[in-house]
Amino acid sequence: xxxxxxxxxxxxxxxxxxxxxxxxxxxxxFGVMGLINLAHGSLYMVGAFACAAVAAWTGSFWxxxxxxxxxxxxxxxxxxxxxxxxxxxxxxxxxxxATFALILIFSEGTRWIFGSFPLFLSVPDFxxxxxxxxxxxxxxxFRLAIIIAGLAVAVGLFLLIGKTRLGIRxxxxxxxxxxxxxxxxxxxxxxTVVFALGAAxxxxxxxxxxxxxxxxxxxxxxxxxxxxxxxxxxxxxxxxGALVGSLLVGFTDTMGRFLLPHLFATFLDPSSATAIGSxxxxxxxxxxxxxxxxxxxxGLFGTAA
Amino acid sequence: xxxxxxxxxxxxxxIALVAxxxxxxxxxxxxxxxLATKVAIFAMAGVGLNLVLGYxxxxxxxxAAFFGIGGYxxxxxxxxxxxxxxxxxxxxLIEGTTQMIIIWIVALIVSALVALVIGAITLRTxxxxxxxxxxxxxxxIYYFAISWPAYGGEDGLSIYVRNGFPGLNTLDPxxxxxxxxxxxxxxxxxxxxxxxxxxxxxxxxxRQNPQRMTAVGIxxxxxxxxxxxxxxxxxxxxxxxxxxxxxxxSPTMLSWHMSGEIMVFVILGGVGRLFGPLxxxxxxxxxxxxxxxxxxxxxxxxxxxxxxVVLFARGGLVGxxxxxxxHV
Numbered sequence: 001x002x003x004x005x006x007x008x009x010x011x012x013x014x015x016x017x018x019x020x021x022x023x024x025x026x027x028x029x030f031g032v033m034g035l036i037n038l039a040h041g042s043l044y045m046v047g048a049f050a051c052a053a054v055a056a057w058t059g060s061f062w063x064x065x066x067x068x069x070x071x072x073x074x075x076x077x078x079x080x081x082x083x084x085x086x087x088x089x090x091x092x093x094x095x096x097x098a099t100f101a102l103i104l105i106f107s108e109g110t111r112w113i114f115g116s117f118p119l120f121l122s123v124p125d126f127x128x129x130x131x132x133x134x135x136x137x138x139x140x141x142f143r144l145a146i147i148i149a150g151l152a153v154a155v156g157l158f159l160l161i162g163k164t165r166l167g168i169r170x171x172x173x174x175x176x177x178x179x180x181x182x183x184x185x186x187x188x189x190x191x192t193v194v195f196a197l198g199a200a201x202x203x204x205x206x207x208x209x210x211x212x213x214x215x216x217x218x219x220x221x222x223x224x225x226x227x228x229x230x231x232x233x234x235x236x237x238x239x240x241g242a243l244v245g246s247l248l249v250g251f252t253d254t255m256g257r258f259l260l261p262h263l264f265a266t267f268l269d270p271s272s273a274t275a276i277g278s279x280x281x282x283x284x285x286x287x288x289x290x291x292x293x294x295x296x297x298x299g300l301f302g303t304a305a
Numbered sequence: 306x307x308x309x310x311x312x313x314x315x316x317x318x319x320i321a322l323v324a325x326x327x328x329x330x331x332x333x334x335x336x337x338x339x340l341a342t343k344v345a346i347f348a349m350a351g352v353g354l355n356l357v358l359g360y361x362x363x364x365x366x367x368x369a370a371f372f373g374i375g376g377y378x379x380x381x382x383x384x385x386x387x388x389x390x391x392x393x394x395x396x397x398l399i400e401g402t403t404q405m406i407i408i409w410i411v412a413l414i415v416s417a418l419v420a421l422v423i424g425a426i427t428l429r430t431x432x433x434x435x436x437x438x439x440x441x442x443x444x445x446i447y448y449f450a451i452s453w454p455a456y457g458g459e460d461g462l463s464i465y466v467r468n469g470f471p472g473l474n475t476l477d478p479x480x481x482x483x484x485x486x487x488x489x490x491x492x493x494x495x496x497x498x499x500x501x502x503x504x505x506x507x508x509x510x511x512r513q514n515p516q517r518m519t520a521v522g523i524x525x526x527x528x529x530x531x532x533x534x535x536x537x538x539x540x541x542x543x544x545x546x547x548x549x550x551x552x553x554x555s556p557t558m559l560s561w562h563m564s565g566e567i568m569v570f571v572i573l574g575g576v577g578r579l580f581g582p583l584x585x586x587x588x589x590x591x592x593x594x595x596x597x598x599x600x601x602x603x604x605x606x607x608x609x610x611x612x613x614v615v616l617f618a619r620g621g622l623v624g625x626x627x628x629x630x631x632h633v
Binding site for chain 1 (some may be wrong): 428429437441442568572602605619
């Protein structure tokens with residue numbers, strides 16, 4: 001029971017870290033450009049498909065990973081330059097609708113190219129199997145690798161935003177876009193770069209998650225909605241909020257699904273305990289979100305809307 | 306002049322909605338009658354959403370929740386009645402029903418209560434937060450429907466015999482169409498009266514300038530909450546009809562694709578226009594039927610079209626035809 005608990009805790013961490021890769025791009029794009037992008041989940045899907053296709057073609061998972069980054073970043077940059085750019089000065093309704101249209105295009109396009117059957121990504125050989133983490137507790141090595149890789153990317157992102165020249169420009173763009181344009185920063189290119197960066201992170205998350213689940217059309221949508229919950233909890237536009245929100249949602253979701261049926265089993269018969277427990281667990285993160293919003297309408301780290 | 310043109314377009318739309326199924330009846334094409342029924346139902350769902358989206362300026366991305374609640378009201382009540390299992394035995398007996406009128410009343414009450422809770426929380430926020438939170442609440446109900454096994458869970462729930470309406474054979478396609486068309490007409494007339502009333506003016510005022518509304522002594526929050534609840538009730542009624550049309554209800558009705566589609570009907574037709582949802586739903590169903598017959602991946606051209614409408618034709622179909630730019 002205890003090792004099961006630990007395993008679920010690590011699974012929660014893994015889902016939190018993956019959510020952060022999604023949510024950070026989403027919140028960055030909103031913070032800098034003021035754009036709500038529903039098609040972010042499609043870029044996640046593009047990353048997963050690129051990784052699966054290239055890995056199947058070349059036999060190398062690593063090339064697949066590079067492909068996922070490249071494909072998502074290129075798709076993101078193209079979409080930004082062709083379509084998204086026209087939406088910055090539009091209201092949110094137009095943004096929602098245009099990016100909803102992009103989802104239709106991406107999903108049907110992918111189904112057209114790859115068919116409706118899910119693809120599978122296999123883990124590189126040396127990352128298969130389990131690793132012993134103290135005593136008799138074993139955990140799949142690859143999942144551990146994903147957690148570490150995800151955390152490394154998160155640290156990298158914080159350094160990029162906090163320490164580099166590009167990061168300074170991104171933060172300045174959030175604060176006052178007119179001013180940095182006046183100071184000679186090419187704002188159009190900055191926007192394309194930010195969008196492509198967010199897309200690359202989403203694509204990477206897609207490739208990682210694609211190895212633990214199947215790669216299929218529509219895979220980005222549940223994650224997208226979770227990422228929305230994350231950034232709403234964390235405060236839209238805040239990277240720190242995205243991190244805290246991701247971990248909160250990852251742990252709440254995983255532990256809720258694991259613990260609630262057990263909790264209800266203490267005073268209900270097993271079958272209804274499972275039914276009620278899992279039904280409630282599936283709603284838990286939304287309840288957490290409602291609570292956070294009730295107490296802080298602009299999220300944990302958000303500035304007043 | 307432009308007003309006349311919009312009135313003309315509206316009349317053509319209304320006449321077409323009635324004429325097409327009648328012609329189909331004469332040509333013995335029941336499938337076309339079913340398509341027209343679908344148009345009427347989707348348009349009604351859109352009329353509900355248009356109230357908050359178009360007139361209130363509140364981008365609800367979770368109206369599938371109410372559409373699905375209406376659908377499940379029909380499915381659950383009918384399944385209890387058809388299986389002769391009471392819904393509740395103590396403290397008092399509640400039995401299922403196959404009477405549409407009772408189902409509609411239940412759908413209206415349940416959706417109003419849910420909308421009251423969701424609205425009270427979501428309307429505290431605005432802008433992107435509102436969009437995402439309405440979406441998240443709809444997802445919450447969607448996942449609940451999937452993981453709750455009593456009413457079919459992911460597989461959905463069949464309604465073996467279409468529910469009944471006094472004096473009408475609802476299994477007859479044209480009769481059911483007539484019922485749906487009348488319901489749509491009532492919803493549109495109600496919506497037209499509502500937006501011209503003091504309440505409707507206040508709702509539009511709250512969209513245009515909430516500070517000024519507050520200054521004249523009208524609290525935007527309460528106006529918006531009432532509009533949100535009424536909007537949800539209209540959409541739920543459409544959902545109950547949709548479940549009866551398909552004789553099937555599943556979590557798909559609650560999914561966020563459904564929310565997106567209802568929104569598409571409104572935008573494609575023209576936001577904040579009385580006949581916008583009808584024009585949008587009709588165009589959507591026609592496109593689905595025509596493109597879907599030719600190409601399996603018909604949603605690809607649909608997405609492109611939608612993108613073009615958003616980028617270049619901002620008044621929607623009615624707006625483009627009527628040649629008049631409106632707000633939003």
